[in-house]
Amino acid sequence: MRIGVLGAARIVKSALIDPARTVDGVEVVAIAARDEDRARRYAARHGIGHVHPSYQALLADPVVNAVYIPLPAALHASWTIAAIEAGKHVLCEKPFASNTAAAERVAEVAASSDSVVMEAYHSHHHPLQARLREIIASGELGRITSARATFCAPVPPGRDIRWDLALGGGGLLDVGYYPVRQLRDLFGPEPEVTEARAWERGGVDRLVTATLRFESGVEGRIVSSIWSRHLIGATLEVAGADGRMRVSWPYHPQIRGRIRVRGRHGSRVEAADRRSTYAFQLEAFRDGDDRGTGPAEAVAQMRTLDAIYTAAGMSARP
Numbered sequence: 001m002r003i004g005v006l007g008a009a010r011i012v013k014s015a016l017i018d019p020a021r022t023v024d025g026v027e028v029v030a031i032a033a034r035d036e037d038r039a040r041r042y043a044a045r046h047g048i049g050h051v052h053p054s055y056q057a058l059l060a061d062p063v064v065n066a067v068y069i070p071l072p073a074a075l076h077a078s079w080t081i082a083a084i085e086a087g088k089h090v091l092c093e094k095p096f097a098s099n100t101a102a103a104e105r106v107a108e109v110a111a112s113s114d115s116v117v118m119e120a121y122h123s124h125h126h127p128l129q130a131r132l133r134e135i136i137a138s139g140e141l142g143r144i145t146s147a148r149a150t151f152c153a154p155v156p157p158g159r160d161i162r163w164d165l166a167l168g169g170g171g172l173l174d175v176g177y178y179p180v181r182q183l184r185d186l187f188g189p190e191p192e193v194t195e196a197r198a199w200e201r202g203g204v205d206r207l208v209t210a211t212l213r214f215e216s217g218v219e220g221r222i223v224s225s226i227w228s229r230h231l232i233g234a235t236l237e238v239a240g241a242d243g244r245m246r247v248s249w250p251y252h253p254q255i256r257g258r259i260r261v262r263g264r265h266g267s268r269v270e271a272a273d274r275r276s277t278y279a280f281q282l283e284a285f286r287d288g289d290d291r292g293t294g295p296a297e298a299v300a301q302m303r304t305l306d307a308i309y310t311a312a313g314m315s316a317r318p
Contacts, residue, residue, distance in 0.1 A: 039052075094120050189297075192213045
């Protein structure tokens, strides 16, 4: 697999360049950015062999057979569609698009192609996620009654694209994606959003809380913050009739992920595999394994995110 990158974003190193050095059969061969000089500097720093003058030129390169898209959320749909139409496989950063309608357009184009099209929800591919499902299914926590997932990371207001509404800015489409997706993966794909509240700055959500009701009866709470008194942290808590489970760094378990369980069989702590979520993701992309991260799952996630915005009195992102 010969991957070209659309954009010289910070995430490219950890999400693609570093894991590509450890995953067989994958090579990052080209990059393009709006600023060609920036692309050249980035390529020189990270050993990328070819720099294209434009995104279109990269998509026309016959050597490139797959594309990674780390652009702002509002640009994901248009460039994913362009890449599919150019015959490339696509790994698009999450969220798949900035709103449900755009995600549905991408899914329609993907369905009519032979391309592998994946949303880069890297956490899904880590063994920690399967382990969480095993613990819940084992019954040691009893009937699950509630869950709470959070992700808070400070992004000071300024020039960061997450503060640009026109580019799909806001915390919910960034850090907030993870807790929403975590609860959906564990308890059901189509929760009802029963309550949501957003604290805004210039039309951009800096803090969002929401309550999700799942068909099983589980009540889920999420907290998403890029600028609030909740400075930094990522947690998952699951409560059952007979016990509780708390997970630290569930979305990036390679950092210092731990599962703490107190249930029918006593208490214990399990350490997560320290291999990067991004390495597991890149292997899945190489192998064409889009289970759990394909277009249909991405559309379902966007529906829930848009429902949270609506319940909080905000509109979907552009």
